[in-house]
Amino acid sequence: MKKLINLLVLVTITLVSTNSFSYNSEPKIFIEELVGDAIKTLSDKNISKADKSKKIEIIALENVDINALGMYTLGGVRKTLDQETLKKYKELFQKYFLKSLTSRLTDYSENKFEITSADQKSETYTIVRSRIIKSSSQPEIKIDWRVYTKNPTEPLIRDLIVEGLSLAKTQKEEFSSILNSNNNDINILFLKLEEFINN
Amino acid sequence: MGFKKFIILFLINVLLFSTSLRAETEKECFEKVSRGIFKFNEGFDKAILKPLATGFNKLPEPIKNGTGNFTSNIGTLLTVPNHVLQGQWKLAGESSASFLINTTIGILGFSNPAEKMGFKNQQEDVGQTLGAYGFNAGCYFVLPILGPTTVRDSIGMFADSFVDPFAHVTIREHELLSISGNDIDYFSVKGASAIDFRAGNMTNLNSLEKNSLDIYAAYKSLYLQNRESKINNTFTTDGEDDWAEFNK
Numbered sequence: 050m051k052k053l054i055n056l057l058v059l060v061t062i063t064l065v066s067t068n069s070f071s072y073n074s075e076p077k078i079f080i081e082e083l084v085g086d087a088i089k090t091l092s093d094k095n096i097s098k099a100d101k102s103k104k105i106e107i108i109a110l111e112n113v114d115i116n117a118l119g120m121y122t123l124g125g126v127r128k129t130l131d132q133e134t135l136k137k138y139k140e141l142f143q144k145y146f147l148k149s150l151t152s153r154l155t156d157y158s159e160n161k162f163e164i165t166s167a168d169q170k171s172e173t174y175t176i177v178r179s180r181i182i183k184s185s186s187q188p189e190i191k192i193d194w195r196v197y198t199k200n201p202t203e204p205l206i207r208d209l210i211v212e213g214l215s216l217a218k219t220q221k222e223e224f225s226s227i228l229n230s231n232n233n234d235i236n237i238l239f240l241k242l243e244e245f246i247n248n
Numbered sequence: 249m250g251f252k253k254f255i256i257l258f259l260i261n262v263l264l265f266s267t268s269l270r271a272e273t274e275k276e277c278f279e280k281v282s283r284g285i286f287k288f289n290e291g292f293d294k295a296i297l298k299p300l301a302t303g304f305n306k307l308p309e310p311i312k313n314g315t316g317n318f319t320s321n322i323g324t325l326l327t328v329p330n331h332v333l334q335g336q337w338k339l340a341g342e343s344s345a346s347f348l349i350n351t352t353i354g355i356l357g358f359s360n361p362a363e364k365m366g367f368k369n370q371q372e373d374v375g376q377t378l379g380a381y382g383f384n385a386g387c388y389f390v391l392p393i394l395g396p397t398t399v400r401d402s403i404g405m406f407a408d409s410f411v412d413p414f415a416h417v418t419i420r421e422h423e424l425l426s427i428s429g430n431d432i433d434y435f436s437v438k439g440a441s442a443i444d445f446r447a448g449n450m451t452n453l454n455s456l457e458k459n460s461l462d463i464y465a466a467y468k469s470l471y472l473q474n475r476e477s478k479i480n481n482t483f484t485t486d487g488e489d490d491w492a493e494f495n496k
Contacts, residue, residue, distance in 0.1 A: 117494045149459045156455040173495045188448045199495065207491065211452075213477035218490070219469040226465030241461045 072112070076175040076196040077167035079204050083112055084162055084179070091158035105151045113150075114197050114205035115143050121207075122221045126228055126235065134235060141242040148246060160184055173199045174207070277387035277399070285390045286464050292393060293446075301446035312447070314358040319441035321350045321357025323371050326412040330372035333411075334380045342367045370481075374411055375404025379479035388468055396471035 072082040090096065090104045109115070119142035120127055127135065161182040169175045175196045183189040195208035195217075208217040224238060231237040276282060304312065324347040331340035346362035346369040353361050362369065378400050379385070386399030397405065409415040416422045418434035446453070460466040 117491075121491065121494060152459055153455055156451055156458075174491075187451055190452075195491075197495075207494075212474075213482065214470050214473045218473065219466050222469035223460060223462045223465045226462045226468075245461060 074202045074204055076169075076177050076194075076198060076204050077164055079112075079196065080177040080179065080194050080206075081164045083108065083206075087154055088158050088162060091155055101155075102147075102151050105154060106147045109147055109150055112204075112206060113146075114207050115146055117197070117205075118146065118207060118217060119143070121217060122224050124221055124225050124228075126233055129233075130235060137239065138235065141239055141246070144246045145242045157181060160187060169198075173197060175204075176210075275387045277389040282388070282390040283464055285392050286467070288392060289390065289395060290463075297442065297446050300443050301450060304443050304447040305450060312444075313360075315440055316444045316448070317350065317354070317360045318357045319437055319444055320369065320371075321347060321354070321360075322414050322437055323441070324350075324369055325414045326408055327369065327372040329411050329413075330374060330377045333374075333377045334372070339368070339370070343369055370478075372478075373404055374407040375401035375475070376479050378404055379475070385472070385475065388472065396467055398472075398475070401475065 072079045072086075087105060087108055090101055090108075093101070096104070116139065119139055122142065123138065127138075130138065161184070163180060163182060165178045165180055167175055167177045175198055177194040177196055179192050179194065181187065181190040181192065191212050193210040194206055195210065197205045197207045208215055210216070227238050227241055228235070304315075324343050327343045328340055328347065331337075331343055346367040347357075349362040349365065349367065350357045350360055353359075375398075383400050385401065388396070388398050389402075390396055391402065394405070409419060414437070415434060417427050418429040419431050421428065421430065456466055456470075457463060
């Protein structure tokens with residue numbers, strides 16, 4: 050009997066933990082719940098910094114289209130790479146993205162955030178408009194979220210557009226600049242990514 | 249050689265030796281030099297602008313808001329003729345009303361009652377007007393202290409001083425409606441505007457610096473995206489084209 054109870058507890062914990070970051074599939078509510086969850090995690094003083102990062106990483110892995118974002122960021126060079134190099138790039142990009150996302154979210158976690166509207170652009174994507182409310186250290190910032198809705202039950206974030214400036218596009222141009230100034234040598238980009246991840 | 253002649257010669261050189269005005273915006277005029285100037289600007293920011301902006305952020309809220317409102321209100325003087333040049337009559341009217349209300353009821357622009365009345369005041373300059381006329385940006389480069397620009401925008405920046413009534417009464421020393429000023433007035437307002445911008449973007453710029461693999465390229469991308477959205481008066485990026493091949 051004791052074993053059965055232990056097993057039940059284990060199954061319950063597993064189910065709760067795997068479903069803890071699933072949000073409403075309606076894009077506007079999806080972003081509202083997700084950002085609320087992320088801000089709550091980052092501003093929780095009872096959680097260690099490492100645990101905060103881990104939680105944000107789980108949220109991002111489940112709700113951001115990191116694979117598509119990585120391919121978009123790499124630009125045309127991706128078509129010239131073999132499968133093994135591409136696999137290495139995907140692994141490095143994921144680590145880079147998660148670290149960079151956690152850092153960016155931490156920077157803004159003390160600000161108040163609100164969703165203003167949502168605009169369905171096509172069957173595959175919706176723009177959710179939001180803003181960080183003006184504070185003493187920060188003017189109001191408009192943030193749009195590009196949400197990919199090809200699978201309507203599992204929306205995925207693809208880009209953050211801050212005051213009309215796309216973070217994905219900026220990242221793509223950074224990668225492109227590194228590649229262009231190094232004869233499109235992907236290894237130099239790998240070095241830069243590793244440097245960022247390990248710092 | 250006078251400063252004005254130097255500027256004119258510099259711009260002619262940039263025009264002659266860079267790609268044409270209708271060339272791809274992403275192209276650099278002289279990347280190595282620009283990267284060097286960018287480094288210098290980073291040093292200038294670290295040594296002067298950032299400490300000033302940090303101090304500015306510690307001032308009481310009414311002083312910070314008042315400074316931002318005051319510089320923005322003076323900036324409206326450049327905005328109005330550019331709206332007119334772009335045929336944006338409604339926006340020109342709104343900006344003029346904003347300037348008049350803020351200068352009078354808003355006590356020389358230190359407060360911004362026009363915003364509460366619903367009058368928009370988006371900043372426009374000659375670079376944006378040239379963009380609206382269809383001139384492409386030309387190649388990209390970085391100016392000392394002034395920062396990122398393009399051939400079109402640097403010409404625009406120079407032309408601003410002819411279109412801007414505030415520049416007329418200060419650096420050009422002309423009297424307009426019995427109002428006159430001097431160089432110090434002009435550069436004080438421009439300096440205060442730069443400090444206000446830097447202070448307001450402290451978190452954004454710190455975050456960008458921390459998370460960039462190539463900060464020079466990040467600034468370039470943000471500058472060009474910002475100019476494009478200002479020229480098109482679109483403050484959201486809805487472009488699906490970039491992502492089309494990932495939607496399958």
